[in-house]
Amino acid sequence: MSNTDAHRAAEQAARQSYGKLIAWLAARSRDVAAAEDALSDAFAAALAVWPTQGVPSAPEAWLLTAARRRLIDMARRRQTRETASDHLLLSLEEAAAEADASGSIPDQRLRLMFACAHPALDPAMRSPLMLQAVLGLDAATIAAVFLVPPATMGQRLVRTKRRIRDAGIPFRLPEQEDLPARLDAVLEAIYAVFAAGWVDPAALDQRRHGLVDEALWLGRVLADLLPDEPEVLGLLALMLHSAARTAARRDGSGAYVPLSAQDPSCWNAATIAEAESLLLRASARRRAGRFQLEAAVQSAHAARRHTGRTDWEAIVVLYDALLALTGSPVVAVNRAVALAETAGAAAGLAALDGLADAPKDAPKDAPKDAPELATYQPFWAARADLLARLGRSQAASTAYERALALENDPAARHFLAARQAALRPRRG
Amino acid sequence: MEYLLLIYSNEKDFAVMPQAEHERVTGAYMAYTQALLDGGVLRGGNRLRPTSATTTVRAAGGKMQTVDGPFAETREQLGGYYLIDVPDLDAALSWAGRCPGTQYGSIEVRPIWAM
Numbered sequence: 170m171s172n173t174d175a176h177r178a179a180e181q182a183a184r185q186s187y188g189k190l191i192a193w194l195a196a197r198s199r200d201v202a203a204a205e206d207a208l209s210d211a212f213a214a215a216l217a218v219w220p221t222q223g224v225p226s227a228p229e230a231w232l233l234t235a236a237r238r239r240l241i242d243m244a245r246r247r248q249t250r251e252t253a254s255d256h257l258l259l260s261l262e263e264a265a266a267e268a269d270a271s272g273s274i275p276d277q278r279l280r281l282m283f284a285c286a287h288p289a290l291d292p293a294m295r296s297p298l299m300l301q302a303v304l305g306l307d308a309a310t311i312a313a314v315f316l317v318p319p320a321t322m323g324q325r326l327v328r329t330k331r332r333i334r335d336a337g338i339p340f341r342l343p344e345q346e347d348l349p350a351r352l353d354a355v356l357e358a359i360y361a362v363f364a365a366g367w368v369d370p371a372a373l374d375q376r377r378h379g380l381v382d383e384a385l386w387l388g389r390v391l392a393d394l395l396p397d398e399p400e401v402l403g404l405l406a407l408m409l410h411s412a413a414r415t416a417a418r419r420d421g422s423g424a425y426v427p428l429s430a431q432d433p434s435c436w437n438a439a440t441i442a443e444a445e446s447l448l449l450r451a452s453a454r455r456r457a458g459r460f461q462l463e464a465a466v467q468s469a470h471a472a473r474r475h476t477g478r479t480d481w482e483a484i485v486v487l488y489d490a491l492l493a494l495t496g497s498p499v500v501a502v503n504r505a506v507a508l509a510e511t512a513g514a515a516a517g518l519a520a521l522d523g524l525a526d527a528p529k530d531a532p533k534d535a536p537k538d539a540p541e542l543a544t545y546q547p548f549w550a551a552r553a554d555l556l557a558r559l560g561r562s563q564a565a566s567t568a569y570e571r572a573l574a575l576e577n578d579p580a581a582r583h584f585l586a587a588r589q590a591a592l593r594p595r596r597g
Numbered sequence: 598m599e600y601l602l603l604i605y606s607n608e609k610d611f612a613v614m615p616q617a618e619h620e621r622v623t624g625a626y627m628a629y630t631q632a633l634l635d636g637g638v639l640r641g642g643n644r645l646r647p648t649s650a651t652t653t654v655r656a657a658g659g660k661m662q663t664v665d666g667p668f669a670e671t672r673e674q675l676g677g678y679y680l681i682d683v684p685d686l687d688a689a690l691s692w693a694g695r696c697p698g699t700q701y702g703s704i705e706v707r708p709i710w711a712m
Contacts, residue, residue, distance in 0.1 A: 335708060
């Protein structure tokens with residue numbers, strides 16, 4: 170057995186089993202940090218032992234046994250120091266016996282995900298925690314994704330894990346009556362992972378690269394564990410529809426290509442088919458929701474590859490339903506853009522202007538993280554485009570200016586600047 | 598795990614509360630306390646007299662100082678507490694959410710530091 174083979178086996182086990190092992194190791198103690206330490210020791214032991222003794226037939230079970238032993242050692246050491254963790258030690262040993270008796274590791278990742286997205290945790294920390302606890306990403310990688318200094322992200326993760334342990338946040342499935350709200354938080358956290366990867370389509374940032382895949386992986390795990398929850402299927406369908414267009418978002422020279430200008434033959438047909446079948450399964454449950462509706466919008470866009478045209482009427486109807494459900498200003502901007510296609514640029518612009526004029530004090534149940542339109546790039550890009558279509562070049566140019574000031578992605582900036590430069594002067 | 602449910606509200610509201618409303622709140626607390634007892638989770642609890650009856654003591658530098666009133670003036674004051682023993686935070690939050698005090702102020706849920 171070569172060193173490389175052992176490394177590969179350990180990496181594969183880490184990829185497949187990390188979250189499962191953490192979930193199992195932390196479920197009783199609620200101590201995610203201790204579980205991570207124990208598991209990382211177990212991986213180190215594997216890399217030392219496997220090259221000489223061979224990769225065990227059940228690497229997952231081997232790692233669990235090693236990590237569990239480590240956890241018990243740590244609890245014993247604490248016990249002699251504090252004489253307090255009798256109970257913890259006992260429950261660890263009980264749990265060990267239980268797992269040995271059953272011979273397999275129960276998959277408790279769903280419980281881990283619910284703990285990571287618990288309402289008693291800072292919403293901004295739910296996705297980072299999930300990336301670390303379920304996928305094993307390190308703090309520096311997560312920090313890069315969420316544009317936070319590594320030390321800061323490290324501290325926040327430590328604090329969040331301590332809070333889970335000290336506040337007694339359980340690793341368990343919510344009561345039936347709490348499930349919809351609690352599940353929403355899990356879905357939001359996974360979607361935030363996806364969105365963080367999606368903003369860098371060219372994968373210029375190595376550490377951001379692969380985040381879309383990680384989100385899809387989490388989405389698939391969730392869909393496996395909760396196959397009857399329509400919103401779970403809806404989220405996976407939404408992410409797959411977007412992922413199917415990854416290649417089409419840039420042309421040969423790396424320039425940004427908006428959805429309406431994309432060549433449908435560049436879309437990934439297999440991924441679209443998977444998304445469509447998930448959406449169909451979800452709609453059979455007859456419980457609509459935000460993610461299903463958003464996936465349905467993407468499905469309507471995807472239909473262009475067969476029909477050659479986009480069914481904007483259907484998209485406006487879907488956005489109407491989505492707006493009624495969420496009240497989100499982001500949805501309202503998208504709806505206005507779709508409306509411009511069915512009712513004309515003037516109607517779309519009027520809808521956008523109506524948003525900007527809307528009173529500042531939005532309804533109390535409006536999402537708190539809803540971006541202010543004044544600093545929301547797509548609002549200004551949409552406004553600029555509609556003004557340009559109406560021949561109001563000067564106003565369009567000003568709006569492009571605002572959009573440019575809010576965009577960091579070089580390809581998108583280039584696209585907006587080119588649009589601005591193409592405006593006809595004098596009329597505004 | 599043991600949790601302390603700290604009941605905060607503006608005690609001035611209670612001072613001017615009409616008699617009928619006062620009786621209704623008292624009844625609600627009695628029913629809530631009974632539910633905690635029936636659920637086998639209650640470890641203790643009390644209503645506190647208002648801050649006008651509070652005395653604060655400190656002995657910084659070895660010299661004892663006594664001040665009438667609470668340490669800090671706040672909009673809501675601690676008016677009572679329950680000590681409960683439940684499996685986890687979800688159970689504690691569920692009990693806290695049913696406390697009549699949520700309608701008049703807020704309930705702070707604090708885990709007890711097990712020694």
